[in-house]
């Protein structure tokens with residue numbers, strides 16, 4: 587199975603993390619996620635995270651720090667999540683694709699359901 591390479595941005599400001607709800611129609615739909623999406627040709631993690639944050643949220647990350655890489659096989663897809671932490675950005679976050687957004691206190695993240703691959707990220711933040 588081809589591995590889908592995904593840039594994932596964990597946006598943390600004042601101990602709150604920005605999470606978004608995936609649309610029902612998407613892979614892993616209905617679950618909460620960290621903003622991000624598939625890499626385009628030749629992009630670095632910083633470039634992909636900046637593009638996805640702008641496309642999905644109307645913000646431009648100003649600091650992008652690599653956090654980890656997670657490889658995970660779902661039944662129907664294999665993903666490689668390249669995860670970064672964003673501690674500063676330009677703009678005001680807005681769910682441009684109609685996706686619900688929540689600034690979740692870090693200690694409340696366990697109240698939300700994330701895709702299985704995210705468990706490894708949740709342990710690190």
Ligand SMILES: Nc1nc2c([nH]c(=O)n2[C@H]2C[C@H](O)[C@@H](COP(=O)(O)OP(=O)(O)OP(=O)(O)O)O2)c(=O)[nH]1
Pocket residue numbers: 590592593594612613614618619620621622623624625663665667701702703704
């Ligand atoms: N963005 C994001 N994707 C995640 C997370 N956890 C996780 O397993 N994924 C998986 C779900 C999808 O299979 C893949 C991301 O694909 P996507 O559909 O969001 O990417 P995209 O916005 O570029 O997609 P597209 O609709 O433009 O095709 O990574 C996460 O926290 N954030």
